[in-house]
Amino acid sequence: MFLVVFGLSLSSAWGNGQVTTLRGLLGELARQGHRVRFYERDLPYYRHHRDGLDFSPVELVLYSDWNEVRRDALTVVTSADVVLFTSFCPQGARIQAECFGRGCDCLIFYDLDTPVTLAGMRQREARILDYLLPEHIPRFAHYFSFSGGPILEELRRQWSARACHALYLGVDPQFFQRTPPRPEFACQLGFVGTYAADRQGKLERNLLAPARQHPEWRFLLAGAQYPPTLMLPANLAVYEHLRPAELPQFYSSCDWVLNLTRGDMCAAGYSPSARLFEAAACGAALLSDCWPGLETFFQPGEEIEVLEAGKDLVAILRQSESRRRAMGERARQKVLEEHSLAVRSRQLLAVLAA
Numbered sequence: 001m002f003l004v005v006f007g008l009s010l011s012s013a014w015g016n017g018q019v020t021t022l023r024g025l026l027g028e029l030a031r032q033g034h035r036v037r038f039y040e041r042d043l044p045y046y047r048h049h050r051d052g053l054d055f056s057p058v059e060l061v062l063y064s065d066w067n068e069v070r071r072d073a074l075t076v077v078t079s080a081d082v083v084l085f086t087s088f089c090p091q092g093a094r095i096q097a098e099c100f101g102r103g104c105d106c107l108i109f110y111d112l113d114t115p116v117t118l119a120g121m122r123q124r125e126a127r128i129l130d131y132l133l134p135e136h137i138p139r140f141a142h143y144f145s146f147s148g149g150p151i152l153e154e155l156r157r158q159w160s161a162r163a164c165h166a167l168y169l170g171v172d173p174q175f176f177q178r179t180p181p182r183p184e185f186a187c188q189l190g191f192v193g194t195y196a197a198d199r200q201g202k203l204e205r206n207l208l209a210p211a212r213q214h215p216e217w218r219f220l221l222a223g224a225q226y227p228p229t230l231m232l233p234a235n236l237a238v239y240e241h242l243r244p245a246e247l248p249q250f251y252s253s254c255d256w257v258l259n260l261t262r263g264d265m266c267a268a269g270y271s272p273s274a275r276l277f278e279a280a281a282c283g284a285a286l287l288s289d290c291w292p293g294l295e296t297f298f299q300p301g302e303e304i305e306v307l308e309a310g311k312d313l314v315a316i317l318r319q320s321e322s323r324r325r326a327m328g329e330r331a332r333q334k335v336l337e338e339h340s341l342a343v344r345s346r347q348l349l350a351v352l353a354a
Helices: 019-031 066-079 092-099 114-123 134-139 151-157 197-213 244-253 263-268 274-281 313-317 321-338 341-353
Strands: 002-007 035-041 059-063 082-086 107-111 142-145 164-166 187-192 219-222 236-239 254-259 286-289 305-307
Touching (some): 002 019, 082 092, 107 134, 142 151, 151 164, 187 244, 197 263, 197 286, 197 313, 244 254, 254 274, 254 313, 274 286, 274 321, 286 321
Parallel strands (some): 035 059, 082 107, 142 164, 187 219, 254 286, 286 305
């Protein structure tokens, strides 16, 4: 098939949690013989943080303004088998409006931020309306959501989605696998994630506070947009940005990798982050906050440790290396069997074929 995608960014991972899933999923489809073209607006903060990776399986079209590529893109849409829009695509709602009725019967939406999208819909936030209008939802042949569970019923009942499917984020195990540890990444506990105000309280309790209590240990924080006024302990190393190639080394070097879920995702549940699957694919020992549906992805106590009320975080960090390694290996096997991007591509193609 010929798949045309309008999305946020394929060229840069800077502050962009979507990128590894999109690169892996679209690359997997291209390797299977499907033609994939991705339209990306050339935004300054992505332009200055290009990863320099080879996107040759996917045809990447960068544009500075929609009007610059509008005529060509709409012509391409008429010959496409599938047109896919992703959440937070710049001017996505406008582009959708121009694509409807252009001859392609299979326009689909892949929401990689579903709880945030629906929270914005309820509040009619302008930042959401830029990439999706409520009245557009029934016009998509399929709505794929990175969140599963009850949120799919809300999409059907309240927003009149014609066909909803959970398409969780995933991981490319050829890229994310255990590597020799790097000394600069060695630590008791590491976290990767862009700054988010609704997650900062969890970060304070589960990373910054333990670091202050145990100055003899080392902790790592990797992510963009953290305020310069944030008071950080001396034994916490900070990396504003890690290139995708450095992430497997990061996960392989931490004793424990921390997963903290943003407020909307935590409330909705069934919204595992790509980072969770990536760390597991590297055999990392996982430590996560608690949210509905977590146990459907990893078995607590066997494949992941869960921060629940009454649990002692420091006691978890002191567990033996053999237990950490065994837990990490069980999580790795789970991801290889159920959460690789090869599995996701089969799930996507099965829906489109039907």
